[in-house]
Amino acid sequence: MKELFISNIQRFSVGDGPGIRTTVFMKGCNLHCPWCHNPETISAKADVLFTSSRCTGCGRCITACPNHTVISGAHHIDRGVCSACGKCVQLCPSGALELSGRSISVDQIVKEVLEDKEFYQASDGGVTLSGGEPLLQADGCAALAQTLQQQNVPVLLDTAGCVPFSAFQKVLPYLSMCYFDVKSVNEQGYRIIGGNLSLILDNLKKMVASGVPTVVRIPVIPHFNAHQLADFATVLQDISPTRVDLLPFHRMGSGKYTALGSDYAYANTPSLSPEELLGYQTLFMKHGLTVTIGG
């Protein structure tokens, strides 16, 4: 039985493609974008998240695991030795401790996402495979997408594209749409986040050529790529994707960094408002591209 290692299954997901969707967030990513709003999906291992505002100080976690301590009233996890076994999470009554990362069978995912089939049909929605990088688990994703296609549930792949095209080919026959993140159009940019520009652009071209509607998603990040959007327009003009979505940087994921006990490099960077991107929207349109702000 095929399994996937996932972070979360999000139902009534309204920002991850057309209509009402369920998004399956795969765990593990081969890029490490410092602005990432889903940092709990980056590691390929499980993570324990701790939200202090929910903690009632009941102390159950301490009884289960010596890595939990309360120092002058504040809950502390020794993350250096934590194996994310999840025992503490099971005991936590308030939801302060959560686990990101569980193995789940494709059948189990299918069962859960099919609960909302009526909503997908009513809204032209479906299921989105996201993450993390879903194509790092291409076999499992393919099995999931194939079953969903058989059930007439449209599947959208949301990928950062830094994988061999063979991984794409596994899921490609079952896709109704692809969201393809392009974070940079120069090598230096991808060097910072650990990607390979030529591989990514090559994959993008192949996806566009495959006939699956492919939307390029550009997270517009201050000090990283926000000043290079004109270059994006030039590059994408030739590739001619179905649409380009400019996604203004936001900090809504900052709480997750705190919960993971890690630092957020973008903690003090102001969010971009959609209005700030209006000028770029015009620029992309001049290059003959269909473009939205926010998707």
Added chain:
Amino acid sequence: MNQSLTRLKQEIDRSQRAKISVREILMAKGFMAHYTDPIPLARGYACYTLFTEHAKKVYENDLIAGSYFGLLQEPFPVNDAMINKSRQVVANYGWRTFGHNADHFAPDYATFIQDGVGGTLEKIHRSLVRYEGDTEKTVFLQSARVAMEGFREMIAQYANAAAETAETAPAERKEQLLQIEQTCRAIVNDKPQTFRQALQLVWLAHLAFVYEGRYAMALGRLDQYLYPYYKKDVEEGILTRCEAKALMECTLYKIGESHFIGGDDVVNIAIGGVTRDGADAVNELSYIILESVRDCGIPGPNLSARIHSECPDRFLDECLKVIGTGLGYPALMNDGANIPALARNGYAIEDCRDYCMVGCIENFLPGQQPPWSDGRYNSPKYIELALNNGVCMQSGIQMGPATGSAETITSMDDFMARLHLQMQAGADEYVAFFQNENQRYNPKTYTQPFLSCFCQDCIERGLDINNGGAHYPSAHGAGCMGVGTMADSLAAMEQVIFVNKKATITQLRDALLANFEGYEDLQQELLAAPKYGNNDDRVDRYAVWYVDEHARLFDRYRTWDGGRFYVAIASNIQNISAGTLVAATPDGRKNGEPLSDAASPMHGMDQKGPTATVLSTAKPDYTKASCGTVLNQKYSPSMFTHDEKRAKLASLIRVYFKNGGQEMQINSVSREILQDAMEHPQQYPSLVVRVSGFSAYYNALTRDVQEDILRRTEQG
């Protein structure tokens, strides 16, 4: 927002009012001059003086005459002795209130505007001739005639008042004031010919009910009965859409004047839905009313949008846009559930299709049944009693039948059988209490002469609305509390005690008696059991049972005139007060804490998002809940600003309704704003939120209610 409304808002908000209502003074005048007349006739004269002797105020910036102003305006010198005497007289004659079928009524405005005042008086006259020699009927009909004549005089007086205001008004206002005068003159006796006249007549009739002291008088299907006039006027070129909207706004904004006389009114308006023949009823006026209510921005007009499977997407989308402004309405009603829910009571199907709502969400056949009444049946309490041999865990007194102690309960089925006995006994008590209260007044003397003119068959039969005059008998709504609390409790009992055997039923009973002190582990087990709102059949089936069970219980009773007891699952904010009367429950809830609200899952327990909530809450058969149900949902404002996201919300609602959901009402105010408004109320004077069935100014709510709204999960 159009300029007429802006100017009217300013004028009304500026106006000074006295503190004392003149209602009793004016009514007492009528009674005192007719002590020797039969009581029903004296009541007619009390209406007459009330309608004709209050000060008539026409605002300089208004387009439609008739204001609440006269209730707080002394028309002649008044002193304390006169006030005390008047109160004594009026109290002596007595007056039906809610619970005695006096308000929460949707008048038959459709017929009234077809007849006009003169036509109505003519009907009364014909009945007087028909029933000559029948003293009781004659007296009743005479009282109706006196009241209607008083109303006729009131219209003429408003015409005069408009002319008076015109005299001193600036030149640019004169013409519209003279038009008000003309409009009123045209309908003093004759039936209205135009949209403006029809709306004016309806508003003055509504106002007369307000002067009588009635609350929650619905305007009903305003978009239906006014539409022929609107259509004709527009076709003839004597009215534009814009003018119609201005007239509508100036009318509806004055509902907000209820603020000056002791609190917001709940004037329900039902738009959309199907016609009596079952065709789509949405028309241009439906949209005009939506826009007008949005622009008025006040809580009083309680807008309900009837949605049916064939209703245009545009209509639902426009409703969502108005909801997105944060007003909390329209409430969305499913014709697909409500029409069969009414039809189960034996009403003609055409009448069921013509339903509207009174008060918050109560289904009502306009002008065909006596005014509404309802009460609260505290369902979760009976779990406590069934576990404790009928003894209240809070007070230790015997409240229900001795159905056996926890030690003797052998299985879930065994418990359910005992629970049924407790609920049945509780329903018997509920109905006995209601019947005693409801029948406290003599139907022959506690008559309602003016109201009866707006209910079918009263005039024809020569009988008061509460004395057999109404076309259908009176219905009563049993407001059944805590479906979420109850479903969660029963599922937790089944899973934790009987399936997984984590504790015994006696330990559970002891834990509840101890309010979980010393039983924290068991409480955690119970909290971790399946919860309603997550599309989990292990618990949802108890919500299905809940609706079936309450329908079974209340189907056994009839009101005094043979009407039905409806099931309502709409608790307003009483889930808080009812919760104080219930000990700890097996869902893990502690003693005295709020119950789940209305038909919603327990707040915070629906953790899989709105699709799962919708799938769960659509499972019960709401066609057995004739009164109606309320599912409260909260979405962040961003769900309403984009066409695409609104379309997703619309799909969600369509699926809910297709699967049998009955009602959904949505708050779109963000959590941050609500929290901020609690801390800085002065910065949010006009923040309106929906509270399970009605809208209210947030600042006017008590802190526990504000917190309860906050707790209701934000969905997306």
